[in-house]
Amino acid sequence: MVIKSELKQKILLGLLAGFCLGMSRSPRGYFKVLEATIDDWKNIKKERLLRIVKEFYTKRLVTYKEREDGTIEIVLTKEGEEKALLYKLNDMHVNIPEKWDGKWRMVTFDIPEKKKLAREALRIKLKKLGFREFQKSLFIFPYPCEDEINFIIEVFKIRRYVKFLTVDYFTNQEQFELKFGFY
Secondary structure (H helix, E strand, O other), X not given: OOOHHHHHHHHHHHHHHHHHHHHOOOHHHHHHHHHHXXXXXXXXXXXXXXXXXXXXXXXXXXXXXXXXXXXXXXXXXXXXXXXXXXXXXXXXXXXXXOOOOOOEEEEEXXXXXXXXXXXXXXXXXXXXXXXXXXXXXXXXXXXXXXXXXXXXXXXXXXXXXXXXXXXXXXXXXXXXXXXXXXX
């Protein structure tokens, strides 16, 4: 059985997926979003879903919008969207391909003191994803992850302070190849 707060997270993420589906411009994007959420919606009872959506409405996480055909659309508010993004952020991981492509992904940042919490949250999240610290504000990872990094910097609202690099070689890279278990 799903824990109540977990169910609420799934419902909020499902509503966010609907938002993402509406924003997706390609059929490939539609299927990617649907594939990620369809299993979560199968086992939710209608009565429970309605009760939770009403609770979200009371907490101002969603609002209702009536369409021209008379149907009601449930829409995430800005607060609901932010909360759903945080849930998604907590579940994020990078898919590791079977074979390394020989390229390094680097995230470098210079985040001002007034955004110290975002800077520390970024460091923590990079480490949880498997990045290694190259220098204090430079992290390295051997696998494709640009979409995940873009998502993180959007959630933390630090785009202008963060750079993403893909490099083929750097001196003494063997020590990182060892750290990532390539030998």
